[in-house]
Amino acid sequence: MLPVPVYATMAFAYQRTIHFADTDAAGVAFFANVPAICHEAYEEALSAAGIDLGAFFRDNGVVIPISKCEAEYLRPLQCGDKVGVSLRPKALSENSFEITFEVTRLGPPPKSAALVKTVHVCIDSKTRRRREIPGAIAAWMRTS
Amino acid sequence: MLPVPVYATMAFAYQRTIHFADTDAAGVAFFANVPAICHEAYEEALSAAGIDLGAFFRDNGVVIPISKCEAEYLRPLQCGDKVGVSLRPKALSENSFEITFEVTRLGPPPKSAALVKTVHVCIDSKTRRRREIPGAIAAWMRTS
């Protein structure tokens, strides 16, 4: 029996092509652009859950900045490569959560190209004090 | 009779969402990111025509750098906005061509957000002398 690929078991898949602007003079996606591509998948997932991105990412008193990011690069990505990004959010506390991403170079055969994790902390943008995660985000996490 | 929107009459439409990374502290897409989004549409058009992007944009002896770019910004684009990019290539000489792009903020109703033009010159990457546009690109221009 073939193993179920990790890619197929994850909650959300965002697909896009590696653009020329993502690459650097070594001919592959610049390392810092890979977490940025994962953030696009996060945005798409929020949008698919009915969250208004324009309002969400603007400073409206509550902001949810990224406090940590870890990336592991497994395979180079070249201009024209098709990638899928899967993600899984997990609450860490009343005011923080993490998202685990897998970037897969779509095949055939698909191959894992990067693993990324981001930690997000919900704060009041004026006082910079932690505050509760907004209900819409909490709901998105429960259903993802 | 309603006029046919320019958007609907153009040859190729690439769609994508304005990402958080495209925006700046004024809350809208940074001006230089709009021509970059148009370049993505160019890449998608080449790819749809069967051209291997990885090989095309690498330096393989023949490169087709952009020699000019003009952009006119008509409306701000915010994170989460859906845009469509239409493009039309036109040969200028045996070794140069221009591409006209229209970036439309998809509605309803759709509204033109930016007009961009790029001029491309085909050169030998070693000598930097002009040379003939490769056949696959010339064919793409004829059918677009």
Add this chain to the structure above:
Amino acid sequence: MLPVPVYATMAFAYQRTIHFADTDAAGVAFFANVPAICHEAYEEALSAAGIDLGAFFRDNGVVIPISKCEAEYLRPLQCGDKVGVSLRPKALSENSFEITFEVTRLGPPPKSAALVKTVHVCIDSKTRRRREIPGAIAAWMRTS
């Protein structure tokens, strides 16, 4: 007598190195990053004139978005190249101005690498109606 290089006669010179992140898989600075580098020079010029960039580029009721941008690429720029950017602002009307930039690849000998022009329009960010250029910007233009 040697001619005075254009570079030496312009009003403001910002210097920086072409970073790896500026480049693409063709091995040179991605075309859209060149106007972005010019914008850095604009920011440095405003800052040198005592203008608070944080406040200026945030939306404070008055915004001065770029309405047009033109770029002409004369020479490729590679990772590690040192460039100087000169700029000259010019009022176009009570509520708009243009800035002419020259990007020089510092030598020896220095060589012009790109010419960029941006047009800026001052508007009320709520109504999107044109309004007068703020005094600090007008003063900067007179002395540049």
Add this chain to the structure above:
Amino acid sequence: MLPVPVYATMAFAYQRTIHFADTDAAGVAFFANVPAICHEAYEEALSAAGIDLGAFFRDNGVVIPISKCEAEYLRPLQCGDKVGVSLRPKALSENSFEITFEVTRLGPPPKSAALVKTVHVCIDSKTRRRREIPGAIAAWMRTS
């Protein structure tokens, strides 16, 4: 006696201003741009050690891609903020090394804004097999 700031004890300091293009619609530097700024400091450090960046970052048979990146964000960075980046390389094996970066928002008083770590693995770009770190890089690590 005042404590010596961490910033002052580190090996190399690269300074630059947070640009408008670094920011996003939340008004602060986009998270993925902070590791990119650290990479600029790495490039400057290599360049200061006499290493030709153009040749180093091009694919010349030996490439040293980043295999891991970790970032911790301590304070938001706004357009116009001056930052200093200190770095310290450390060999991990014959063919890998890590670099620890600290991004400091220059004051007064200076405040630590981000901690970043990158792991680099030296490989043959054709076979993708690990190989020895080039002598010039090994020498740079010993003296940094």
